[in-house]
Amino acid sequence: MGWGASGRNGGQVIPGLKYDPDQLIERYGQERGERLIDTSSRNADVVFELIQRHAIECDAQRHGWLQPAATQAGIQRIESRAAQWAARGVEVEWLTREACAERLGTAAYLAGWRDPRAGSLNPLAFVRGLARAASAAGAQLHEGSAVTGLARQAEGWRATTARGEVTAERVLLCTNGYTDTLQPGLARSLIAANSFQIATRPLSAEEGATILPRGEVASDARKLLFYFRRDAAGRLLFGGRGPFHDPRDPTDFRHLISGMTKLYPALKGVEIDYAWGGRVALTQDSMPHVHEPAPGLHVALGYNGRGVGMGTHLGSLIGRHLGTQALADALPLPLTPIAPIPLHGLQQLYVAAVIQYYRTQDWLER
Template sequence: MQIPDALWRTTAPDPAPPVRLEGDVSLDVAIVGGGFTGLRAALMLAEAGTSVAVFEAGDVGFGASGRNGGQVNPMLPVAAPDDLHKAVGSKYFERMAETSLRSADDLFDLIRAYQIQCDARQKGWIRVDHCGAARDVARRNARLWNEHGADFEFLERADVERLTGAKGYATGTLSARGGAVQPMSLVRGLDRAARGAGAQVYSFALVKGMARQAGLWHLDVAGHKVTAATVIVATNGYSDALVQGLKHSVLPLFSIQMATEPLKESEIGPILPQGHTISDTRKLIMYARREPGGQMCFGGIGYRKPQGGVGGFNWILKDAPETFPSLKGVKWRYQWGGHVALTEDKVPHLHEPAPGLICGLGYNGRGVAMSHVMGRELARRALGTPAGDLPFPVTRIEPYRFRMPQVLGAGLAMAFLRMRDRMEWKSST
């Protein structure tokens, strides 16, 4: 699904004029990828007095940063603290727990500091339980996370109905730190902030290759030569063969969404009256929000069809009115999707495969908040912060096991998971 079908491009402010690379350049830091991660790194580096340029293969925000659901969820998708401890070890456990739980606050602070107009609202995120077993697991894990400062609150049926208007969910968990942004507005605002600080941002500047010689990196960018002491690769789910093994270290998942034209209040009815965002505990999650302009957004998980195109929209078209009955019969004007990068351990990865080469990716569906954290930490590393002082461990690039069968069999696997999800969901209502 092409990005022009996204609501975000329709409602975002105009982008800064695109700049194309016209000649050879020499820099302190070259950043590959013009999304949240790359632009956040560029902003920090430029403010530190570093000569830095961002090279984006398309236009700014073309990838996940312009195609995501805009939910700011302050939580890694690892189920329990023990899972995070197992993934990163004792040295990094507390750092990553604190960093992830603070990530939403950090993003809203950044938006306020740079006065980015992106419909930011920190009104809370509600995760509803699709069945009793999911409720028991979610509550046990939430209690464990609360011991580390998560501040999750438990909701019973009356509060779930009052705060969400969703049907089929008897319980849920509220994170008051969560919220929402208009993601294309945010990435364009971050672009302007980075340029204002002195960073160069180039659109339609595909990095075709790079090699290290005599202590410097030499990049082939749209037929021009770029020389840099340090390269940051911030391509996440759109990673290619530029860095050996990086593409195959994550599993690409397709997040799909749809949105209505502005609706009357009577058409929206009881849906999310206080401005919360919502998602659920199914394997193939649903997520939804209402926009300040009156549009309703509803999303889920899709897949690439073998013959081309994106599958899964028929699923969420069925789910939306079942979840929110007042949406029965509304016209879904926009449909779009984008890649989510999953890691096997469900935590973001920071790699340094060669001297002066730093890569950060793998947000596992929590990218709106965590990508900005990663961008900041990549910049700190490029500025000389010791690797051992970062909240993310520096790890080797390892292949995602059984990646190709999962990519090729995504449609069948998701059909099975959806059937199981629906059986569990319906049995609890």
């Protein structure tokens, strides 16, 4: 439980999706767009309500999300984003350069905004708390029993594992960045890109006094963004893109240490207690996908870096309606066919090309 992205993510609980409200309406139309806006706006609410309801001890904090920009082009993007959410009743806060420096502890950014709906948690503790709550409610949880075969039978679905078989009326696949070949074409509908993180040793009161002093989480407006927060022990957790392969040695994390010390020069040489990586499921349209490839078989995945909030909320909606005629109507996302990405076998080249393109865009904006 929690071995994959659900336990290794950045612990940032951010509402919304990759697209801003106006973009969602443009892409999906007024009715569907508004449903997506309303649902994604409540992502953080669902997470923190679950934590409270089941008394999950996971260092949950709800002090907001800061998105700073280092370029004028970045400022224009986040000004529009903040204005769109403000128009929908969110009490956003605009941050000048001076306010950004005070809230972040770095002078690297020109301006930013704060979304008060967001927060943070210890992701592994959160998923273990959900597992305990599910078990207490009567769910049977089985670890170390990967499904190696899935076949439709007269009585439902037969899932085959190395230890035996399970027959079920309904099956839900939620494998995200760790999707394999169990469902034909599914793995080829995603790009499983790596996101890497480092965590410093606990900072002293003096070292950490100015770094995110109000407890917000942060991710900047760059194309190749950095995301960072403090944990309960006072560490600075700092994340960003990783190479396509899983971590192999300390050199894989040098770009994060370099990025961290550019933002916080005083931390140069500080000990790194932990370094790790995990796969993020990226979709071609940057939206989560929900599929029903066969009766009784559903798929939900592809959160594009927003899985803590959107994955939890979507899972809650599916859980309430799975197996009912109301499922499609209850979901804000349409049920779509599985569509493999063309030339998916070249995904390493895709990712490398996109990273280079984004790096160039960030450089040009500077």
